[in-house]
Amino acid sequence: MLVGCAVNASAGDIADKAAVTRPQPAAAATVASNRAWLAQLPFSDRQDFEDARRGFIADLDEPAIRAADGHIVWDRGAYAFEAADTAPDTVNPSLWRQAQLDNASGLFRVGERMYQVRGLDLSNMTIVEGDTGLIIIDPLLSAETAKAALELYWRHRPKKPVTTVIYTHSHVDHFGGVKGVISQADVDAGRVRVTAPEGFMEEAVSENVLAGNAMSRRAQYMYGALLPKSAQGQVDAGLGKGLSRGTVTLIAPTDSIAKPIETRRIDGVDIEFQLTPGTEAPAEMNMYFPQLHALCIAENAVHTQHNLLTLRGAKVRDAKQWSSYLGATLARYGDKTDVMIGQHHWPTWGRERVGRMLADQRDMYAYLNDQTLRLLNQGYTPMDIAEKLARLPEPLARQWYARDYYGSISHNVRAVYQRYLGFYDGNPANLNPLAPVETAKKTIAWMGGADAVLKRAREAYAQGDYRWVAQIGNQLVFADPGNRAARELQADALEQLGYASENSTWRNAYLTGAQELRGGVASMPRQGTASADIVGALTVPMFFDYLAVRLNADRAAGKTMAINWDFTDLHEKYAMTLENSALTYLPNSFHPQPSASVTLERATLTRIAAGLLKPADAIKSGALRVTGDPATLGALFGMLDSFAPSFNIVTPVAAP
Structure with missing residues (x-):
C-alpha cells in the first residue's frame, strides 16, 4: 500500500474546517440501522479483545510522537473518545468494535524471542531477538514512529543493536520508517543487512509514480486524513487507526529472497521465507520460524476483508492467486504454527484457530473471485453483482476477520469484474x-x-x-x-x-x-511519500515515464526534439524523442543529430525530480551540462504540467 498522500494539514486547519462543516446528528433511520447490527453479529465473542491485549508490556509514556520541527506525527490520545463500550449513534457498532481493538497500543510479547510494537502507526513493527542483535520486520511508515517503537522496546528489553531489517512487502507503511531504526551508514559498513522479496525496489517506488497525485488525493478520502477524530468524524482506518505524518525513508535491500521457498539462519534464528507475489502486494513474502513455531503472514491475512482494489486506486489484485497462496501457506505451516502474527492487527494463537483463519480467508477470496465470474458470465453488470453478493455465505459471514472494515464485498467484486472485463459493462448506452x-x-x-x-x-x-x-x-x-x-x-x-x-x-x-x-476543498501542502529517498530510488526509465505523463499535449503540439541523455556514474545513455505530442525514449542509444545532449549524474536528476534543484541552476553550477541548443531543455520542462494536490472530487473539476 503506497499510501502516499498529502495529509499534513495542521490540527488547527482541520479544526477550523470541522467548524465550517457542521456535522449533523444521526437521523432516525441511521440510528435504527446501526442498532439492528447488534443482533446480526456475535458481539458477545470477546476472543479478539483477549488476543489484542495478550502479552502487553508497556505503552508510550506520552500518546503523541513529534517530528524534529515539533509537529505531531502520531497521536494516540486523539482516539480517547473511543473508550465507551457502547457505540454512539453516529458509528456502526461493528466498526466501533474494530476501532476499539485497533486502540490496543504498545509493546507486546508474542512468544519466545518475538515481540511486536502495535498501535504506533498504521502497521506493526515486529522484533525478533537474535543471538547477538535484533531482527526488525517492517519498520512502520515514518522514521519518527519507528524510532519511538524501537526506543519503547529498548526500555524494557536488552539494548541489542539492530543487525537485520526485513521488509515483508513493497507497501510504504512497511518500510518508510527504516531510517528510524538503522542508517544508510550502518548498511554501507556491513553492520546491518536488509532483506526483501525479489522485485521489492521496483514495486516499492513504482506504484504511485505515474498516477501518484490522483492516488494521494483519493487517499485523503480513504483514510479520512482531513476529518476530525470524533464520533462524527474519523474513528479508524480498518487496518489500524490511520497514517502517521512523519518522514518517509527507504534503504535498498542488500539481500533478496528469490526462490519460492528459501530457508536462512539469521543471527541464530531459522527463517523459512515463502514468496507470495501478486497477492496483497506485487512483491510480498510470508515467514515461518520453526524454532518458535511462529508464522508471520505479512499482510496476506488480517483481521478484516482486505482490498482487491483500494479506494485510493491501484492495479487490481488477483483474488484467485491470493486465495491459492493462502491455501499453500495453510498446507505447509498450518499444523505446526502455535502463533500467527501479521504486520497489522493482533496475533492469533493456537493451531486450530490459525488453521481456521487461514482457511476462511482462503475461501473468502476464492468466493469473491469465482462468484463474480459466475455472475458476469450470466450477463450481470458490476453493480448487479455487488447487490447480489451483498453478504458472504454462512458461517464465514459471521467471522469477524471476514468483515468489511477495510475492503468490502461491494467494491471487491467490482474489482474482480474490472480485472477480467474492464470498465465497460457491455451495454452500448x-x-x-x-x-x-x-x-x-x-x-x-x-x-x-x-x-x-x-x-x-x-x-x-x-x-x-x-x-x-x-x-x-x-x-x-x-x-x-x-x-x-x-x-x-x-x-x-x-x-x-x-x-x-x-x-x-x-x-x-x-x-x-x-x-x-x-x-470546500482544503488547500494542502505538497508533501507525502514522495520523499528524497523514494524519488532517489526511481530508475531513470521511471523518471522519464513520469515526464511523459506530465507532458501537456497542447503545449507540445507541432514541436519536435531529439535529446541525448548521458548518465556518467551509471554508464547509461538514452535517446529521448518528442514528436506528435508524445515523449518517448530508447535506452542504450543516442540520436546521431540531437537537438541537445545532456550529461549529468544520477544524483543531479534525483535533486531535480525532488524539486530541490531547478534545471537552470543545475546548468549554472555545472552539475548538468548541455551541448547543442541550450534552450531545448528549458523548452521541454516548460511543456510539463504540475499537478495540484487538492483537486475537486465531489464537485466538478475546474476547466484547465
Missing part, C-alpha cells in the same frame, strides 16, 4: 456517455429543474433513502455547484451513509465528501 457535468445538467432539466428535484430528494431523505439522495444530489451539484441547498442535502445524505457504514474507508470517504461539500 454506457459505451460513450456524456461527461458528468453535461449529464447532470440534462438530467436535472429533464426532471423539471433543480427546485423540483430538491423537493423530491428531501422527501427521499426523510424516508431514509440516502443512497438515492446521494446519487441524485450529486447530479444537482454537478449541474450547479453553486446551489447551496443541493450541496447541503447531498452532504447530509453522505454523512448518514458514513454513520451507518461498517467499512472504515467508506465511512471516511462519505464523511470527507460531506465535509468538502459544505466547506
